[in-house]
Amino acid sequence: MAARRGHGFRRGIGRSIACTHSKRGASPEPHESSTLHQPLGLGGVLGVRIRTPSVRIRAVEDRVPVAILVVDDDNDVLTAARLLLKRHFDAVTTTNQPERIPSLLAETRFDVVLLDMNFVTGERSGREGLSWMTRILAIDPEAVVVLMTAYTAVETAVEAMKLGAFDFVAKPWQNEKLIATVRAAAGHRQKKVEVRQLERQNRELAAEMNRPSDLVLGESPAMRRVFELVAKAAPTDANVLILGENGTGKELVARELHRQSARADGVFMSVDLGAIAETLIPSELFGHKKGAFTGASENRIGRFQAANGGTLFLDELGNIPRHLQAKLLTALERREVVPVGANAPVAIDVRVISATNAPRGELVDEQLFRQDLLYRLNTVEIVLPPLRERAEDIPLLADHFMRVYARKYGRAVRRIAEDAMAAITAYPWPGNVRALRHAL
Template identity: 60%
Template sequence: MKRGAFSRAIVVDDDPDILLSARLLLRDLFERVQTFQSPEEALRAMDEGHVDVVLLDANFGRGATNAAEGFHWLAEILKRDPEAVVVMITAHGGVQIAVEAMKRGATDFVSKPWANERLLATVRTAAALRNSRKAAITERKRAAAVTAPAAGGEAPLLGHSPSIARVYSLIERAAPTEANVLILGENGTGKELVARELHRRSRRSDQVLVSVDLGAVAESLFESELFGHVKGAFTDARGERIGRLQAADGGTLFLDEVGNLPLHLQPKLLTALEQRQVIPVGANRPVPIDVRVIAATNLPPERLSDESLFRQDLLFRLNTVEIELPPLRERREDILLLVDHYVAFYSKKYGKPPRRLPSEVAAALEAYHWPGNVRALRHAAERAVILAGDDAFTVEDFSLSRAAPARMATPTPAAVTQASDLNLDRAEKTMVEQALKRHAYNISLAAAELGLTRASLYRRMDKHGL
């Protein structure tokens, strides 16, 4: 093993000769070896950062043989760091003490006087165990992060309009099955909420739901992100990584923004879904997976049917059941219900008092076009809660006039000319350019008004050379 293969070891023993011997022996294995005669000092040193392994003497007092002090400090170390790897140093023949130490949480033991090769092998194995535990903890945190719902006060699916009632009905019928579901709808309509509701009502509800935004995954990282990689597969692959498809094994995989997946990458996803297995980057053996797929896209059906944009065999694999979410302008009877929900949520979050919603303000909210759908309404409600006076909301609090779509303003000759141009690409470029100029090229604000993620806006800027 190369010099300094591990970062730090701590050795605790009341015999300075033992400490010197251990430091000299371990210096080629660790970048840093710290030795202490006092267990209290060793505990304080642990607070400095990651420790690969602690070597702890079983007896400190002169003539002590029952390891009571060693067991005490072992407990203190594990209390400080439950994942700590501790190797007990016992007197020759102290097998019973060693067994008891391992029952209490020690990883291994070495006997005095030790054989150098035996000590090195024991410590090397213990340090490797510590690093594998650390990697497992990191992976669990990563999994928790990718399965957590989006922040921002997301509401459950709310509404009593006929169009949203149809969505409820489809969810109720599709959720208990194993059918793949494709959710269609404009940005901000609540596609992720539908995906989570489908998972919650499914037979896999006690398993994980893993979400991946395909629109935000760089092409160069697509295979590593979805299929995983093995150590050394490429320059930065310093360890093994489980891909999103394997992480979702037994549960549900939510592929958001699937319509933004480049055409040349679509066959790789299709192959994995058809064969129900993945091959991590750098590996030569497939790993079987059992996932239910829920996908979502803001592409309209006619664009999904375009072979130059989306493979039809992949589309057939994804849309066993198709759920189309209506834009907010087509379910106006739900607007005030959503406003009440978000106003209550943000009032509680920011500690603001209840305020009246005058009838003229309610009418303006219901009449507004809501180009960003429920997401835009949520942001407007948050702004209003923050900006409103103590008594009642005003239209200005919701910033409707500033964010109003072009159709609500008096059309200019230039706007009329643009409106007569029905080319989708040119219209998209114009809208993106206008949003960027309106917000002084603040990407977050422009993306919010357009109902896009930051990554999606960046892609459209690059597409149109903006």
């Protein structure tokens, strides 16, 4: 047989794995109790060969939930890698056909890609591996690629690192070093995912902060009392509970509290608890760790952490189930949250403003709502009157909405006829200010 790249590696493992060299495309499965004997070394990078006693691979009961793709044209290398890695990691996919890489990446989000640098017999330049690594990173910018080779010049290694390689593994590899490298690569992948997620959340938060809010309008005695309470409560860091029917403007008041507070330069984050499934509320508020539950494919910070330094608005507070209220109370009392699946708490610095359309009688019913939680949330309580109880504000609101829509659609401002204004003023508006706005 003609000499070819990596042949010394095959001799090192051939006596210990009961398999023969297969045709290109095959992926032999070693027996679970196989013992792998191989010389350990740093390979061609340093030109040093270090021999050490044989290493028995022991099964690891708790495998790390990491998905690995191994690409090498030598089936014996793939067999050895699969035998070793499956003992330590959750999922290992191998292929001896680099042209399958794009389709495999489309099917699975791999945490680590172990990629050979040479695929053509006799080729030692490493250009093929660099080319495939560039394609991998173009498909998945968060991919973490570890290159494998028995022949690597220093110049090629430097170029590979500049192009985005995470590390090198010399063949024949040292088992402990390979496992440690894969673990480090998986951790790097997780950090890249978290950074990308935080960048996305920051963009969303910036858009949320820059979104213009409507004015809280009113000249009636009831609204003047609301404005007085807002002016007194806003400069403090006290938690505020806003009560009112649907459409009365509870979120607008919450935004005004934030705008006038010392946290105005921070985040204002709104969470509609009525729109979140009960089982997802803990994850939504407190975050979760990767693997905490089915579908938790990556770490995710919760709304409390995302709003750190700013204001968190919990809308439709009455929808939070009683058995979850204890977790919310703990977060408020200790000023820390524990993401789902985590063991350590995370400190938070958040002002909480809550709102509900539930009758106050429901909030004071111990069977429905914890009174110690209510005490924490309503340091200041603001009650918004329904529009029917401040009908004198309807003309002011109607004129304001007419100007808003004229500016939005580039039209001249039109005045509402007196008889039409009298009609809308006399109407009870069960949907309150929101319904009035939609009608106009």
